[in-house]
Structures are given as C-alpha cells and as structure tokens.
Amino acid sequence: MASPTYSVLKATAQRRQTERFAGKMRVVVQDGHCARAVGSGEVLEALRKRWRGKAEIVAAGCDGACYLAPHIRFELSNGGWVERERVTPEQARRMALPAKATSAGKIDPSLRSGNQQLQRRVLLADCGTADAESIDDYLARDGYAGLDKALAMSPEQVIDEVLRADLRGRGGAYFPAARKWQGARAVAKEPRYVVVNAEEGEPGAYKDRHLLEGDPHRLIEGLVIAGYASNAAKGFIYVNAEADLSAERIERAVAQAYEHGLLGKDVLGSGFAFEAEVRRGAGGYVCGEETTLLNTIEGKRRVPRLRPPFPTEAGLWKRPTVINNVETLCNVAWIMANGADAFMAIGKGSSGTKLVSLSGSVQWPGLVEVPMGMTLREIVYGIGGGALPGRRIVGVVAGGPSGGLLPESALDVAIGPGKLHESGAVLGSGGLVVLDDSISIAQVVRQLAAYNAAESCGKCTPCREGTPRMVEALDRLIGGKGSPNALDNLRYLVDVTGAASLCGLGQMAGGPILSGLHFWGAEFARLAGVPRQ
Structure with missing residues (x-):
C-alpha cells in the first residue's frame, strides 16, 4: 500500500496534469540530443508560437528511433494519435493541428515495424512520449x-x-x-x-x-x-x-x-x-x-x-x-x-533487458532495448533493417574501442554478461557499430587503436607507451612495411600492455586488434607480407 505522503503527491500531480491539458491537444516533440542536431529545438519553438493557447507543447526525449527525428506526436481526444516524422522548422511554422487520425498522417509502418516490434521496451517505455521536464508527468504515471x-x-x-x-x-x-x-x-x-x-x-x-x-x-x-x-x-x-x-x-x-x-x-x-x-x-x-x-x-x-x-x-x-x-x-x-x-521473467540466460546503441551502416540506427539473450543478428537485421542499399554488412564493432570486432558470420551470438565470443569481443556498455563492405577492417582496427592511444591518461607506462606502439605497428602494416614477425610482435605488445596496465583502458585497448587478427587474419597476413599460418 502506498504511503500517505506518496499518495498525496501522486494525486496532486494527476490533478495538475488534468488542468494543464484541459481543452488542449497534447503535442509531443521529441527533443533529444540526436533530434537537436537536425533542428528539433527550432521545431519546438515554432510550434509553441503557432499554437499558443490551442495546444500544450511538450518537450520529450528521443524514443530511440533517431533516424526519424525531428518527430512530433499529436494526441487526440479519442485516445488515438497522429505522428509526423523528419519535420523541418519551415514545415512546423505552417503545420495545422490534425482533427482526427488519418492513415496519411501516421508514420509509414515499414519504418517502425522492425524497429520496435522486436524490442522489449522497459526503460524506454515512456521515452519519447513523457514530458522530460515535468515531475508531475512522472508522478502521474x-x-x-x-x-x-x-x-x-x-x-x-x-x-x-x-x-x-x-x-x-x-x-x-x-x-x-x-x-x-x-x-x-x-x-x-x-x-x-x-x-x-x-x-x-x-x-x-x-x-x-x-x-x-x-x-x-x-x-x-x-x-x-x-x-x-x-x-x-x-x-x-x-x-x-x-x-x-x-x-x-x-x-x-x-x-x-x-x-x-x-x-x-x-x-x-x-x-x-x-x-x-x-x-x-x-x-x-x-x-x-x-x-x-x-x-x-x-x-x-x-x-x-x-x-x-x-x-x-x-x-x-x-x-x-x-x-x-x-x-x-x-x-x-x-x-x-x-x-x-x-x-x-524478461530475458534468456540473464535477467532483464539491455539498451543497445545501434549505429554505422544500417538502415534504422538508434537506441534499442532488447531482452537479454537476443542475438546480434536479430538486432542488426530485424531491428536495424540490415544493410544500406547497395552495400553488404561484413561485421560489427561491439563495445567500442575497449570491445572487439565480429564478422557477419558470427552475429548469431546472444548478448549477455561476459564475452560474446572466444576471440575476446564483449558487448561492454552496449555500443554496436555496423560495418559494411566499403571500408577496410585494418583501418577500422587502426582507428580504434588510435582512439585508445589518444585517450590514455599517461599515468602508467604500459598504457602510455604501449598504445601508441600499437598504432605504429598497424601503420607499418597498412603502409606496406610489414615483416614476417610483425603479427606475433603485435600480439605480444597487446598481451603485455593489457597485463601490466593500471586501469581498464590499457587492459582492454588491444581487444579490437586481437579480434581483428582472429577473424580477419588473412587480411592482416597479406598486409604483413607473409602467408597465413
């Protein structure tokens, strides 16, 4: 049973919400950092000026479908709603309030079907519809x-x-x-x-x-x-x-x-x-x-x-x-x-859901929430829509610069705690960058290694000196200056840096290199000028 103090807070919030929207349409503008990059702030300002007194404009966060931003949701008196996606400030300045829901006014089902139907939205359940600036909104729900x-x-x-x-x-x-x-x-x-x-x-x-x-x-x-x-x-x-x-x-x-x-x-x-x-x-x-x-x-x-x-x-x-x-x-x-x-009751192998930041060469990038145990393939193809037109997915970077790379053939692994694969690739905090056939895997590995080298704080010698040496070794390979023992030396450098570094940055810095060598060994062997063992 709720405490008297909480019950009063909730009842007061619900009353205020009722008063706030009495006789007005609730219009929700998704105004997250992704949407602001494409003009949601201007859209929000334009709608507030145009519909002052006629509608209550609510600033929400993003629901995860970043590819649809700026996004507007009109909530109708009959319980239905109308949505507009990719709205420009100019369109917002001319937009009329919808009187009823029409098929033409709703988002193309093909844009949402894969993206949300396969998800299990627990933490994101109210993101994109809730007023992100109102405690009354939160208490009322x-x-x-x-x-x-x-x-x-x-x-x-x-x-x-x-x-x-x-x-x-x-x-x-x-x-x-x-x-x-x-x-x-x-x-x-x-x-x-x-x-x-x-x-x-x-x-x-x-x-x-x-x-x-x-x-x-x-x-x-x-x-x-x-x-x-x-x-x-x-x-x-x-x-x-x-x-x-x-x-x-x-x-x-x-x-x-x-x-x-x-x-x-x-x-x-x-x-x-x-x-x-x-x-x-x-x-x-x-x-x-x-x-x-x-x-x-x-x-x-x-x-x-x-x-x-x-x-x-x-x-x-x-x-x-x-x-x-x-x-x-x-x-x-x-x-x-x-x-x-x-x-x-949610998830397989581990409880609950996981938020995954899906980006790169995929049709529907954004933030997704899936049950533990879902495979990377389901996320990339089922939720993300697969490859961009004319391109072919060759792999993913999982876990960012501290994670690892997985080829397309290994995407059937399930997400969860620990390693995704014996190569050492981990999901980490949930970043997933999709790679297509237009890029060089060696260059991707080099960029991740360079990021770790640049971000090293310099306190411990193994990380301060080891991470730049990794980049130099990769540059020699990519530049055609490899040697027969280059790959063995690189593996040794990664092992020593990881074992001797003070914190997780240096300890995990070699993850992308080791997974790259594991799955794309032939490409790296070719760069080194030696036949693959």
Missing part, C-alpha cells in the same frame, strides 16, 4: 512508486529483492548491482556515497544520454533507492562534460525532487535523509573509469587509482562509495515498482 515501496522495507530487504532479480551492472562489467550496496554498507565508515556514472565517453554509445534526457526522474528514483539500501548520505550524478542537454534535464529534475520532498532531509516523510548533486565530467574517455571519476569529483587529476582498495571500501574522500551506471539504476527503480519476479 506511478513514478517514485518503487522508492515508496523501498522505504517501507528494510535496506536488507531491498538488497535481497535486487539480488533475487539478478540485476547486473549495465556499464560493461556486469557485476551484481546490489553486491556493491552490501559491500559499502558493511564498511564501518561514514558518510557513504553513491555515484552515478553517466560519463559515457565511448564512441558510438548514447544510451545513458537518452535516459537522462527522456526520463530523468527514473534515474533519481533508482539513485535514492541505492542510497537507502547502502545507507549512503549523498549521491553524485557525474555527467559527461559535453552532454549539455543531459545535464540540463537532470539538474532540473534534481531541483524538482527537492521541491517535492523526494530528496533532502526527510524523503517522502520516511525519516531517511539523502542529498544529490550533479557534477560535470572532466572530459576524456578515461573519466568513465570509476576511480578516475572519483578523482575528478575530488578536484584531482583525471588519472586512475591503484586497486585495492576498491571504491566500496575507500572511494570518495576515502569513504565507502557505490558506483552504478545510469541504466543500472533505472532498472532498480523498475524492479522495486514491479518486483523481482517480473524482472526475472
């Missing part, structure tokens, strides 16, 4: 119900529920989320902290931005639950330095949560006190490494720390600190609202 339920339980019961759900971290390591809470709670030091890792500096990954921009209160709800379970006093939401819209929306959401008693000294009248603060990243891929992130919050250089001790033992200011990913905490809110059993 049962937002913060999971937090209300959690506060009626003991912290140990909350931990047990999330452990039973088998929620693993969605940042790439897939460590059981609630184990971190247990670890921090067991250390007899105060205060404790929870840090949200929203750095997301990996090229080709944009899942966390979509959640921050489309449903920011879901993250705050999960954060407060994690704080309660781990007996933490404060949370820090660490947002990428370049993710301005994400920071803007989460900062607004934090302020609203304070105003409504969902953050502060007495959360929902429970007596539990929890503060939250947004911090901007220091810039750079390495800031996503959790100890580097902690250093930058403390105002120190963006370099990793030696472990152990681990953050749950000695994190921020040497106090027990839990670090969870955005997607992980959004799942926490859903689990507490719907129960561990409902979460466990």
